Amino acid sequence: MFDYYANPARFMKLSGVLLPWVSGLTVILFAVGLYWGLFIAPADYQQGETVRIMFIHVPAAWMATFVYGYIAFASAVSLIFKHPLADVAAKSAAPIGAAFAFLALMTGMIWGKPMWGAWWVWDARLTSVLVLFLLYMGYMALWQMIEEPIQAGRAAAILGLVGAINIPIIKFSVDWWNTLHQPASIVKGGGPAIHSSILVPLLIMIGAYMVLFTALILAAMRAEILRRRVRNMRLAQAEGGYHG
Amino acid sequence: MNSFWAILRRDIRLAMRQGGGGGMAVGFFLIVVSILPLGVGPDLNLLARIAPGLLWVALLLSVLLSLDRIFHADYEDGTLDLLATGPLSLTLVVIAKMLAHWITTGLPLVIAAPVLGVLLNLDTQAFLPLMLTMLAGTPALNFLGAIGAALTLGVRRGGLLISLLVLPLYVPVLIFGVGAVNAVLVGPSPFGSPFMILLAITLVSAVISPIAAAAAIRLNLD
Amino acid sequence: MGKYAYFIWAAYGVSALVLIGLTFYIWSDLKRQARLLRRLQDKGTPKRPSARAMDNAP
Numbered sequence: 001m002f003d004y005y006a007n008p009a010r011f012m013k014l015s016g017v018l019l020p021w022v023s024g025l026t027v028i029l030f031a032v033g034l035y036w037g038l039f040i041a042p043a044d045y046q047q048g049e050t051v052r053i054m055f056i057h058v059p060a061a062w063m064a065t066f067v068y069g070y071i072a073f074a075s076a077v078s079l080i081f082k083h084p085l086a087d088v089a090a091k092s093a094a095p096i097g098a099a100f101a102f103l104a105l106m107t108g109m110i111w112g113k114p115m116w117g118a119w120w121v122w123d124a125r126l127t128s129v130l131v132l133f134l135l136y137m138g139y140m141a142l143w144q145m146i147e148e149p150i151q152a153g154r155a156a157a158i159l160g161l162v163g164a165i166n167i168p169i170i171k172f173s174v175d176w177w178n179t180l181h182q183p184a185s186i187v188k189g190g191g192p193a194i195h196s197s198i199l200v201p202l203l204i205m206i207g208a209y210m211v212l213f214t215a216l217i218l219a220a221m222r223a224e225i226l227r228r229r230v231r232n233m234r235l236a237q238a239e240g241g242y243h244g
Numbered sequence: 245m246n247s248f249w250a251i252l253r254r255d256i257r258l259a260m261r262q263g264g265g266g267g268m269a270v271g272f273f274l275i276v277v278s279i280l281p282l283g284v285g286p287d288l289n290l291l292a293r294i295a296p297g298l299l300w301v302a303l304l305l306s307v308l309l310s311l312d313r314i315f316h317a318d319y320e321d322g323t324l325d326l327l328a329t330g331p332l333s334l335t336l337v338v339i340a341k342m343l344a345h346w347i348t349t350g351l352p353l354v355i356a357a358p359v360l361g362v363l364l365n366l367d368t369q370a371f372l373p374l375m376l377t378m379l380a381g382t383p384a385l386n387f388l389g390a391i392g393a394a395l396t397l398g399v400r401r402g403g404l405l406i407s408l409l410v411l412p413l414y415v416p417v418l419i420f421g422v423g424a425v426n427a428v429l430v431g432p433s434p435f436g437s438p439f440m441i442l443l444a445i446t447l448v449s450a451v452i453s454p455i456a457a458a459a460a461i462r463l464n465l466d
Numbered sequence: 467m468g469k470y471a472y473f474i475w476a477a478y479g480v481s482a483l484v485l486i487g488l489t490f491y492i493w494s495d496l497k498r499q500a501r502l503l504r505r506l507q508d509k510g511t512p513k514r515p516s517a518r519a520m521d522n523a524p
Contacts, residue, residue, distance in 0.1 A: 038478075050470045053477045060481070079459075099488045103481050110477040114470050131412050138409040145399045154463045155395045159409060162391055162456050166413050169445060173416035176441075180423060180433065212485065220492045226499035232514040233506040239515045 008085055008225050015218045022215040029208035036201035053111040055201055059209035061104035061129055065167075067097030067213065068132065071139070072164030075157035085221075087153030088228075090160060091143055092220035096213060098136035104129045124178035128171050135163050149228060247332045248340050255344030259313075266352040269310040273353055276302040277360040288365045295364035296374065296425035299357055303378060304385065304414050310349045311389040311406050312396075314341055315461065319397045328465055334458040342390050342454070350382035373428045373435060377442060381421045384446040387453035388413045394460035416445050 037055035071090045078086035108126045109119045120126070142159055146152035259266065280298050281291060291298075318324045318341075327337045357378055358371045366374065392410035396402030423438040 034478075048470065049474060052474050056477060056481045096488065099484055103484055106480050106484075107477040110473050110480070114473055131415055134408075134412040138405075138412065141405055141408050142395060145396070145402070145405055151398070151463055155460060158391070158456050158460050158463075159395055162413070162452060165448075165452060166416075169416045169448070170412070173419040173441075176438075177419045177423065216489060216492055219496050223492060223496040223499050226496070226503050229513070230499055230502045230506060233503070233511045235515040236512045237506070237509075 008088075011085060012222060012225060015222055019215065019218050019222075022211060022218065026208065026211045026215050029204060029211055033201055033204035033208045037205060041201045042197055050111060050114050051198065053107055054198070055205045057104060057107040057111055058202060059206045060100045060107060061125070062206060063209045063213060064097055064101035064104050064129060064132055066210075067093050067100060068135070068164065068167065071097065071160045075160035075164070078153060078157040079161070084150070084153070084228075085225075087149070087157070088221050088224045089217070090156060091153070092224050093217055094136060094140045094143065096216050096220065098133065098140065100209070100213075101129055101133040101136055105133060122178070124175050127178065128174045131170050131174065132167070135167070139163065149231070247330070248336055251327070251332070251337060251340040252344050255341055256348055258317075259344065259348035266310075266348045269306045269349045270352050270356045272309050273302055273306040273356055274360065276305055277363055281364070292365040292367060295361060295366040296370065296429070297422050298364060299361060299366070299374065300378075300381075300418055300422045300425075302360070303353055303357065303382070304411070304418060306353055307350065307382065307385045307389060308407055308410065310345070311393045311410070312403055313349075314345045314386075314390050314393045315397060316393070319461075319464070324461060325465055328462065334461060335454045338390065338394075338454045338457045338461065342386055342457075345390075346383055346386045350386055354378045354382060367429055370425055370429050373425050377421045377424045377439060380439065380442050380446055381417045384417050384442075384449045385414060387446070387449040388417075390457045391453050391460065394457040394464070397461065397464040417442065420445065 033055070037052055041052070041055075043049045043051060071093050074086045074090035074093070077083060078090065105126065108123075108129070112121055112123070112126070113119050116123075139156060139159055143152055143156050146155055277299065280302070284290065284294070315324065318327070328334050330337075354375055357374055358366075361371060361374060389406070389410050392406040392413075393402075395409065396405050399405055420438045420442040423433070424435055424442060427433050427435045427438060
């Protein structure tokens with residue numbers, strides 16, 4: 001099955017059919033989630049109205065991690081099966097994951113100001129996301145610096161896997177470092193005793209971000225496949241011009 | 245195995261003869277450590293408190309600066325092509341070259357560190373832990389850095405790119421290296437636990453890195 | 467929303483800005499590549515260079 005759908009032409013056909021439906025679902029989920037989160041969900045008794053920031057902060061942070069996992073998976077497939085579609089998938093996901101990481105940082109900072117009185121307090125989770133964001137930057141830079149797609153794909157796949165192995169170690173080290181320096185860190189939402197009036201809109205928003213990612217990755221992969229076709233045709237054109 | 249030692253000896257001899265490698269890295273280490281007090285002020289108490297962190301960050305930067313020397317010259321003059329098709333597996337070649345690079349740059353940096361510690365008013369009881377953690381941590385910096393160096397072989401002006409790729413991977417080494425030194429100075433955790441984790445990180449990177457770097461070199465050769 | 471309204475709207479605003487911007491960027495990239503491809507196809511360019519770059523073709 002895997003090999004069947006890994007054919008780029010078939011992917012183009014399938015993604016063309018899926019894309020409008022996924023886009024529609026994204027709009028619906030966002031409408032429901034935003035309305036619920038902004039107007040129905042009650043204010044938290046501890047954090048007050050600022051708890052509403054959680055509905056966009058947690059999904060963004062969650063997606064930033066998820067997308068790196070997706071890149072690592074695609075990297076492994078690329079290295080083992082040498083399939084160009086896996087490279088396309090990994091390359092297209094990187095800017096989207098970086099955008100999610102950026103949003104997790106921005107919303108975390110905006111949340112931190114009323115909570116802690118400072119825009120940035122080197123909280124363990126925010127610091128981990130910051131390092132993750134830097135990993136995305138390096139990964140994207142490597143793609144950009146190597147011009148030949150096959151070679152760039154293999155280099156990026158190696159980096160993607162090395163990064164994926166390192167992420168748990170980085171997370172562990174940052175947590176350790178944080179408990180060392182500020183033992184009393186404020187626990188954000190996401191603890192075990194989260195109330196259902198907040199959990200439901202949060203889950204809807206996470207779903208909305210997931211579906212949005214699906215729509216964006218389908219579109220970005222289509223664009224990347226077309227870009228490679230254009231590149232090949234231009235090479236052919238240059239060759240033809242050279243001989244003729 | 246003979247060719248392994250041959251590569252190791254050759255790389256060390258070349259690095260010695262060119263003079264650049266270790267000496268440059270130590271010089272850079274010295275410069276960074278000397279300008280830091282100019283930035284944060286000459287308060288000796290403050291310097292003593294942040295000395296482990298400053299020394300470790302300066303060490304990271306110095307290692308980073310020397311990374312493109314591991315493979316680049318051999319890549320340009322075609323030696324890597326020969327080594328890749330030679331009898332020794334490329335993974336072992338990579339290990340030999342990383343080891344040689346550590347002996348010629350990592351080790352001098354570790355030896356220089358206590359001298360620079362004096363400049364930052366580092367407490368004398370921290371000298372030995374500092375050298376121990378750096379001895380344990382610099383191989384990891386070299387191993388992880390070699391992956392970045394190998395990935396960027398085909399890139400023109402890859403130096404900046406190496407930093408971007410490698411520095412995030414250095415975060416755990418930095419945290420546990422500084423953590424172990426600070427454990428001796430201020431506590432609360434004992435020196436042993438962060439030091440053991442640091443050793444574990446070095447071992448993990450010693451396993452991953454030769455495989456990843458060899459794969460990266462191979463893709464740059466075809 | 468109380469005294470924190472600015473913070474809440476700022477967080478939602480920046481999220482909307484980035485996500486809509488990203489969507490627009492990817493969408494326009496897709497349209498651009500499709501347009502370029504069509505233009506090349508209309509000229510009757512072969513799909514790929516003769517032999518060397520065969521393995522590039524997804």
